[in-house]
Amino acid sequence: MPLPPAVDATLPVIRLKSDRAPGHPWVWSAQLHKPETKLPPGSVVEIHDAKGRFVGRGFWNGHARIALRVLSTDEAEAIDAEWIFARIAQAVQLRRDWLQLDQTSDAWRVIHSEGDGLSGLIVDRYADILVIEYFAAGMWRFREAIHAALLTHFPGARLYWFAESHVQRQESFDCRTGDVPEAVEVHEHGLRFHAAPGSGHKTGFFADQRDNRRRFAELAKGRRVLDLCCNAGGFAVHAMAAGAREAVGVDLDAGILEVARANAAANHVAVTFEQSDIFDWVRAAVAHGEQYDAVILDPAKLTRDRSKVMDALKKYFAMNRMALDIIPPGGLLLTCSCTGLVGEADFLEMLRRVALNAGREIQVLQVSGAGADHPFRTDVLEGRYLKAVFCRVD
Numbered sequence: 001m002p003l004p005p006a007v008d009a010t011l012p013v014i015r016l017k018s019d020r021a022p023g024h025p026w027v028w029s030a031q032l033h034k035p036e037t038k039l040p041p042g043s044v045v046e047i048h049d050a051k052g053r054f055v056g057r058g059f060w061n062g063h064a065r066i067a068l069r070v071l072s073t074d075e076a077e078a079i080d081a082e083w084i085f086a087r088i089a090q091a092v093q094l095r096r097d098w099l100q101l102d103q104t105s106d107a108w109r110v111i112h113s114e115g116d117g118l119s120g121l122i123v124d125r126y127a128d129i130l131v132i133e134y135f136a137a138g139m140w141r142f143r144e145a146i147h148a149a150l151l152t153h154f155p156g157a158r159l160y161w162f163a164e165s166h167v168q169r170q171e172s173f174d175c176r177t178g179d180v181p182e183a184v185e186v187h188e189h190g191l192r193f194h195a196a197p198g199s200g201h202k203t204g205f206f207a208d209q210r211d212n213r214r215r216f217a218e219l220a221k222g223r224r225v226l227d228l229c230c231n232a233g234g235f236a237v238h239a240m241a242a243g244a245r246e247a248v249g250v251d252l253d254a255g256i257l258e259v260a261r262a263n264a265a266a267n268h269v270a271v272t273f274e275q276s277d278i279f280d281w282v283r284a285a286v287a288h289g290e291q292y293d294a295v296i297l298d299p300a301k302l303t304r305d306r307s308k309v310m311d312a313l314k315k316y317f318a319m320n321r322m323a324l325d326i327i328p329p330g331g332l333l334l335t336c337s338c339t340g341l342v343g344e345a346d347f348l349e350m351l352r353r354v355a356l357n358a359g360r361e362i363q364v365l366q367v368s369g370a371g372a373d374h375p376f377r378t379d380v381l382e383g384r385y386l387k388a389v390f391c392r393v394d
Contacts, residue, residue: 107187128157135163250276368388
C-alpha cells in the first residue's frame with residue numbers, strides 16, 4: 001500500500017475548530033483558530049481540522065471577511081506558480097475546446113473565480129485586451145505567474161488589471177492599476193459592439209448576457225421592444241438586427257447612451273435611446289397610451305450587503321410591477337437580476353407577488369443565467385449570480 005504524501009512542513013498551519021472539512025471554500029474567522037504568529041495577507045497555508053488531519057491548502061488573510069480561501073484538498077498538490085499555470089490552462093481549454101467560444105465571440109470570461117478553482121480572480125477577454133480583476137490578496141501575490149500564464153494562451157494581449165478600492169481595504173493589498181487601454185471593438189453572434197475597460201462604465205459590454213441577448217432577439221421578432229436600464233443597448237441592438245419592429249432603450253447614464261448609439265450605428269439598426277429614470281419614463285409613456293410587447297428589465301446590482309437583501313427585493317418588486325403597466329396581454333418580459341445575494345427562488349417569489357398585485361398572469365418560459373463561460377461550483381452557489389427570467393404576460 002503506497003504511503004501518503006508527506007505534509008509540507010514549510011507552510012504555516014491553520015487549524016479549524018471543527019473536525020469536519022468545511023463544505024464551502026470560504027472559511028470565516030469564527031470557524032478557525034487564529035495563528036499564534038502574524039501572517040502576511042494572502043499567505044499560502046495548510047489547513048487542518050480540529051483533530052490535526054489535513055483538510056487542504058489555501059490563502060490566509062486575517063484582515064479579511066473571508067479568512068481562508070480553500071484552493072485544493074489534494075495533499076499532493078502545492079499552491080505555486082505551476083498550479084496557477086495548470087488551472088488557467090484548464091479554464092482556457094473549457095472555453096475554447098468545449099464551449100468553442102472563439103466561433104461565437106471574442107468577448108468572454110476566461111476565469112470565473114471559484115467556478116474555475118481560482119478563488120479571488122476574474123479575467124475577461126475583450127478582443128486583444130484581458131481585464132484582470134483581483135478580489136484576494138493571495139491572488140495578487142501570484143500576479144506575475146497569472147499574467148505570464150495568460151500571455152501563453154493569448155500572445156500579444158494587452159493586460160489591464162485592477163481591484164476595487166473596498167476590496168483592497170478589506171483584503172489589505174495595494175493593486176497598482178496600469179494604464180487604461182484604448183476602447184476596442186468586440187464581436188458577438190456577428191454583431192459589433194464597443195468595449196472600453198476601465199472607462200468608468202465597467203466595459204460598456206457585459207459578456208454574461210450573450211446567450212440571453214440572442215434568445216430575447218429570437219422571441220422579439222416583429223415586436224415593439226423596450227430596453228429598460230439598457231446600458232450600452234445590447235438587447236435592443238440584437239433585437240433590431242433579428243427583426244424587431246421597433247426598439248427604444250432607456251437609461252439614466254448619458255455617457256453610456258452615447259456608447260449605445262454608436263453600437264446601433266455600427267450594426268446599421270435604428271434604435272431610439274433616451275436618458276431618463278425608468279419609473280418617470282414608463283409613467284409618462286403609459287399616460288400617453290404607449291405599450292411595448294417585448295420588454296427587457298436589466299438593472300445594475302442593487303446590493304453587496306446581506307442585510308440589504310430585503311430592500312433589494314422591494315426595489316425589484318417596484319420595477320417589475322411598473323414594467324407590467326406597459327406590457328399588453330400576450331407580451332414578453334425578460335426580467336434580470338445580477339445581485340448575487342438575491343437567490344433564484346426569492347426572485348421568482350417576487351415575480352409571483354408582482355403578478356398577484358397587478359392581477360396579471362406571468363407564465364415563466366425559461367429561467368436562465370450567465371453563459372457557460374461563467375461556471376459555478378455546486379458548493380459555491382454565489383457564483384450563479386445572474387438570473388434571467390423569460391416570461392409571457394397575460
